[in-house]
Amino acid sequence: MSDGEGLAGSARPGGRTARTRDAVRRATLGELADKGFDGLTVEAVAARSGVHKTTVYRRWRNAAGLAADALDLAADEPWPVPDTGTIRGDLRAITELVRTGFADPDQGPTARALVSAAVHDPTTAAALRGFLIGRLAQAEPVVERAVERGELPVGTNPGEVLRSAVAPVYYRLFITREPVDAAHALRAADAAVSAARAGVFVIDGA
CATH class of the missing domain: 1.10.357.10 (Tetracycline Repressor, domain 2)
Structure with a gap:
């Protein structure tokens, strides 16, 4: 899947880009939990993450890009698949x-x-x-x-x-x-x- 921002291949594990992306993602999820998608803004995510607003606008552009990239990152995480025997x-x-x-x-x-x-x-x-x-x-x-x-x-x-x-x-x-x-x-x-x-x-x- 794509978030429309070309971010999927840009992060280097352990690098500054990866840390920035993780900070923005955490801030995005926090804003979504508090305000929902309608209340999600680049300005609020920038303030919450500590990432400069210009950087957030350049890489994610808008609320849709922020939400989509959060999903992109979540898709790579393992899911606790059960194995009960039946x-x-x-x-x-x-x-x-x-x-x-x-x-x-x-x-x-x-x-x-x-x-x-x-x-x-x-x-x-x-x-x-x-x-x-x-x-x-x-x-x-x-x-x-x-x-x-x-x-x-x-x-x-x-x-x-x-x-x-x-x-x-x-x-x-x-x-x-x-x-x-x-x-x-x-x-x-x-x-x-x-x-x-x-x-x-x-x-x-x-």
């Missing part, structure tokens, strides 16, 4: 991880702000899409292991199983704006398992 246990752990992530009092507001920003801004939408695709790719081994164990049919598409599991959680959170409790997350996972076992996600070339 596909039901793994998918239940994943849907619960999604649910609790958005409910977390510290991380939840930032995550919700980024999703809301993606609805209105194409730059952030592209970055969020890349972030989510990366998360799905990291989680695909839970389905691959289930196929190897004989829990799911050969040819089951891992990405489609995972999308089916988490989609109801996102739907309630961001479309209908309904509460999501642990029972909702478990049912979403169980429905995906049932469909997968029935061969719904067996796709040629998977």
